[in-house]
Amino acid sequence: DTAVSQTPKYLVTQMGNDKSIKCEQNLGHDTMYWYKQDSKKFLKIMFSYNNKELIINETVPNRFSPKSPDKAHLNLHINSLELGDSAVYFCASSQGTGANEKLFFGSGTQLSVL
Amino acid sequence: GNSVTQMEGPVTLSEEAFLTINCTYTATGYPSLFWYVQYPGEGLQLLLKATKADDKGSNKGFEATYRKETTSFHLEKGSVQVSDSAVYFCALRMDSSYKLIFGSGTRLLVRP
Numbered sequence: 345d346t347a348v349s350q351t352p353k354y355l356v357t358q359m360g361n362d363k364s365i366k367c368e369q370n371l372g373h374d375t376m377y378w379y380k381q382d383s384k385k386f387l388k389i390m391f392s393y394n395n396k397e398l399i400i401n402e403t404v405p406n407r408f409s410p411k412s413p414d415k416a417h418l419n420l421h422i423n424s425l426e427l428g429d430s431a432v433y434f435c436a437s438s439q440g441t442g443a444n445e446k447l448f449f450g451s452g453t454q455l456s457v458l
Numbered sequence: 459g460n461s462v463t464q465m466e467g468p469v470t471l472s473e474e475a476f477l478t479i480n481c482t483y484t485a486t487g488y489p490s491l492f493w494y495v496q497y498p499g500e501g502l503q504l505l506l507k508a509t510k511a512d513d514k515g516s517n518k519g520f521e522a523t524y525r526k527e528t529t530s531f532h533l534e535k536g537s538v539q540v541s542d543s544a545v546y547f548c549a550l551r552m553d554s555s556y557k558l559i560f561g562s563g564t565r566l567l568v569r570p
Contacts, residue, residue, distance in 0.1 A: 348501070375556055385545055385563040387502075392556050399556055434501055438556075446492075447558055449501030 347371050350435045350450035357425055358458055365420045365453045367435030375399075376418035377436040377447070378410060387434070393418055422455075430457045460485045462548050464561035471538055471568050479533040479564045481522075481548035489550040491515075491524055491531040492558070496545040505533075505546070538568045 348369045357363055369376060377400075378390040392400035393412040407423040422429060435450040465480040483489065490509045494502040506515030511526035520535045531548060548561040 377556075385496075385565070387547060387560040387563065389557055389559075394556065436501070446504040446507070447494075447502070449503070451499065451501045 348450040356456045362423045369437040373437040379434040381432040425457045462561035467565040474537045477535040477538045481531045492549040494547040
């Protein structure tokens, strides 16, 4: 059983389109995240939800909107896609804060904006 | 703000060579420190961690010691294998924080 699963794995689209990436975790965790990894492998947090409540919202364009229908799901919707949005997006989950809580990552969604 | 700095890669080694990947951090307070590994085509996985000064984290032959005096958490392995080829990320997290702050990653390539 996959602990954190994201779909789709690959997403190729045109500039200006709107797209969504879905994430589900079956670990019973309270907290979920979206990270963006650029072409140089730099990994930066975008959002985090705890029990469906937004707790981290980094400096991300308004075109990015996370949605958490329940604590097992955190979807990422992107409006008006731009070339610079091309990256690998990782979903992750954890049980909470502190040193003993490790993050479990999905395998990533490679987004290519043409 | 809090940040993590890693040595730039790629690091290319022959099998059975000794590995060191440098990591230093800047933090207000005393963070917990982590190494995550990303194998090709996969998400990140926790490799090891240390939660206080002088702690040593270890896993799969990898080790890292939390050095408060030098604000470092260097990753070492005595004898690397081809299967260790991956990108390694150093990270920190403050107590009571949900945010894991990553370094820029260091790619390791081990040749047979």
